[in-house]
Amino acid sequence: MTRIYLRPTAFVDAPFGLDGQVARLAGGLVWFSAVELIRVESGRRSLELVPVADMEGLLPTLGADTAQAWANLTSPRMPLTLGGRTIRLDQPQVMGILNVTPDSFSDGGAHDDLARATAAGFAMAEAGAALIDIGGESMRPGAQAVWEQDEISRVIPPLRMLAGAGTAISIDTRKAAVMEAALAEAPVMVNDVSALSWDPRAAEIVARSGAPVVLMHHQGTPETMQQNPVYDGPVLLAVYDWLETRIAAALEAGIRRDRILVDPGIGFGKTVQHNLDLMNGLALFHGLGCPIVLGASRKRMIGALSNEAPADQRLGGSIALALKAMEQGAQIVRVHDVPETVQALKVWRGLRDAALTPQS
Template structure:
């Protein structure tokens, strides 16, 4: 199989007719493609020579190129519309006592925390009632439902776009009935055999995340036989195909590379550097790198609550590669960083007059 990774990004397309392409209908432009064979071999091809490359490589590469350059349609979330031609923020609202970075913080008044995130600029609030940190064990779905519904109902009533972060079909059903509009499943609909059926019946968007192993064992000895970005790509492609076969609209599928889920620090760094490869799947990309262990490993083992600078660095690395959604703990700070990034983009994309 052939894989295409957009690279050699430029600030603007002006004066580069035929030499650059727009990435996924967003605000990023690139001038070359890295053609990968999946085993470590690579060839760098300029966009100006893309037609000859596609003729040589065939339909598989042509389909990936079409996915890379096709705009991503907006998400319709009840009364809300979230555009994906620019990066958006998804705020993390963990209603849990044991999440790795904010366990117990929002238990007293989760709705107030969600309202604050929305007011600060989060386009979506991701509500979760079960920790999936390394070493965590699964909890009973009834307890999970009791945790998330008191947060979801008032937020949805206020018109906030809500995502339910769960692996369980019963929790998905209860949350969707109370106003959640997206399912975010870290198992990519593999944990619960009814999950795909629930999502298909609801007709809602779904996030399929890459993972290796289960939360209680995933960090014991992560291993990949090929470059990690290639294996993540293949696994996500298989899960997309399975979701479509189950009746889920492909246009409503979002993919998440699963930073920290069955990956070493080196795996995470390689995956961050290769994120643009995932545009070949033709789905919006959600990046959840906020406060992750990799930041601590690179920054003197700072605790999760002190990883804001590293979280922003990873977020901006993602949007520079066309990531559409950022799942973060620190909403105001990330929104501000994106405003500066957007200002730079707008300046670069404003034609200059003599």
């Protein structure tokens, strides 16, 4: 059996004068002029660089699945709707991380108090975060599971205050009871690090509510995920295939495709090399037809590449990874340092706007 993957590459500044030679990536602000065609047959992998101009003629020979992947690459993503809030996905957006846990890897205990948590959430929203992602269970390597009622008691008070003031909220949980409690308070997005695989009720809750959901790739549990993670073949393709199966499971459960987002799960059962491969090949995941969420902020890979810098000294690396994601069309970057990332995004957007302004 032969499987073909399409990775957009050869990005260009603007499409002007290049009709038929470039394609717009997922309806965003990025154009590409070539596709890396990755062919896997009987365990052997071959690569071919195909100009966009040749894709229309080549597609009929590549099969229906590849034609669908091409359609996914070149189709716009629908905006997120959370109650009265609309978040456009034709441009990158910033999601602010609000950990209300005593043991988060990056800021453990900093927001373990309602006043501090809500102040931090409002500050991130004021600084330009489109969404605030509230989490009450640490997913750091080695972390132990939290009882669902403890998690609910941590996340609901700040969620209630932030959502009540009109802030768009994402709830970072793998537990159906926490999802239910959050959805009872406000229209929220569900961000599940287990991709709806940890709690058997989770998919039903999301489907019934109509909430958007982020399906994140992981390998193992927080307790074990960084104990020598190994993949059968290139990690980029393994993660793509896994997310494809989770999308199919979500659709089977009744979740609409336009409510599904995907996250490759940087640092969740990956070595530094795995993470770097995923970052370099991130554009491949547009072939799944869902918006991409990228959460690499303050991750261990940054420390590994910068003299073991501690988590609170990884701002530069976090911004570098956020920009790398934006350059490959990622729709949402999930970050701790919102003002600095929003500033980087504004400069990136200024460069894109200038390139996309026709010159007289």
